[in-house]
Amino acid sequence: xxxxxxxxxxxxxxxxxxxxxxxxxxxxxxxxxxxxxxxxxxxxxxxxxxxxxxxxxxxxxxxxxxxxxxxxxxxxxxxxxxxxxxxxxxxxxxxxxxxxxxxxxxxxxxxxxxxxxxxxxxxxxxxxxxxxxxxxxxxxxxxxxxxxxxxxxxxxxxxxxxxxxxxxxxxxxxxxxxxxxxxxxxxxxxxxxxxxxxxxxxxxxxxxxxxxxxxxxxxxxxxxxxxxxxxxxxxxxxxxxxxx
Numbered sequence: 001x002x003x004x005x006x007x008x009x010x011x012x013x014x015x016x017x018x019x020x021x022x023x024x025x026x027x028x029x030x031x032x033x034x035x036x037x038x039x040x041x042x043x044x045x046x047x048x049x050x051x052x053x054x055x056x057x058x059x060x061x062x063x064x065x066x067x068x069x070x071x072x073x074x075x076x077x078x079x080x081x082x083x084x085x086x087x088x089x090x091x092x093x094x095x096x097x098x099x100x101x102x103x104x105x106x107x108x109x110x111x112x113x114x115x116x117x118x119x120x121x122x123x124x125x126x127x128x129x130x131x132x133x134x135x136x137x138x139x140x141x142x143x144x145x146x147x148x149x150x151x152x153x154x155x156x157x158x159x160x161x162x163x164x165x166x167x168x169x170x171x172x173x174x175x176x177x178x179x180x181x182x183x184x185x186x187x188x189x190x191x192x193x194x195x196x197x198x199x200x201x202x203x204x205x206x207x208x209x210x211x212x213x214x215x216x217x218x219x220x221x222x223x224x225x226x227x228x229x230x231x232x233x234x235x236x237x238x239x240x241x242x243x244x
Contacts, residue, residue, distance in 0.1 A: 001145075001179040002038075009037035010173055031092050031149065031171045035066045039090060039143070051080040062086040071130040078134050088141045091127060093119040095146040095177040101153050102169060112150065119146060121180050121191055122211045125219045132225050136185045144180040147173050189228055189243060191219060199232055199240035 013033045036046055040057045048058035053076075057064035063085050067074060074089065081087045096118060101110040124144055134140055150172040182188055193208035200208075206216035220241055223229045229241045 001176060003176055005041075006034075006038050006145075006173075006176040009034045009041070012037055029068065029170055031147065031173050032066050032068055034173050035090055035092055035145065038145075039064050039066070039088075051084065053077050053080060055081070058085075062088060064088045064090060066090045066092075067127070068092065069127060071127040075131055075134075078131060078137075078140070082134065082137050082139045086139050086141070088143055090143045090145065091124050092145050092147050092173075093121070093123050094149055094151065094171070095119045096148040098150045099153060100150055101155050103155050109152075115151075120211070121146075122209060122215050122219055125215065125222055128222055129218055132222055135188075135222065136226055138184070141184070142182040144182075145176060146178040146180070148175045148177055149173050185226055186228070188223060188226060192223070192229075192243065198242040199235075200242070201235055201238040201240060203238065205241070 013030060016033075036056055037043075040046065040059065045057050045059050048055045050058055050063070055063045055077075056066045063081050065074065065077065065087065067089060069091075078087065094115075097115040098112040099115055100112050102108070121144055124142075128135065152169040152172070154167045154169050182190075191209075193205070196204060196208040202213060202217050202220055205220060206213045209216060209219075211219075220229065224231065224241070228244060230244050231239045232242055233240050
């Protein structure tokens, strides 16, 4: 993690933007723009045509793809890139998040409200599920920057005040809290809580990791498909897991 490089990247993006609020004026969203400069400050390596696609970053040695979600769209790129190049996929994860709602007509902003959800490495696993067949490829690595950010949403949803399911307008990165690198398939083992006793169930995993059961289930499904954990049996109706 390089906090100085993050601040430099953030400053460069904000100086490019002409909106007095400092967001939403680039063709790409702010977090995406900051991450590209953080991982490769030389813009000559940005948006490079390669193998019929546009790579976010191509250094001549490896490809870096910045994703804000929707890994379904990443599959075709990985099919084209991975046989030929090392590829690092970057998924920025909101750590602490403050929500700000904006009226589309007046531009008026609400007060900041902190989201009760704290992001973690486990937040990435629903997206990783979409590319699980690629996860054991030795040319594929991941970076998960945990970012504290303001998230601007439009009052375009339902319910009182039109806040429920309002469209996300942009996200403003505030600080880099942490950065998790998974450079080899075996590195995924680090998502298993150290204090978790084996064998364990999905319920045990969820409790140790402080996440919901459905997220624990997706995480263990992926680890099992990567052959990093095994299922030695059952406890009642639940599978037991242990590290292979």
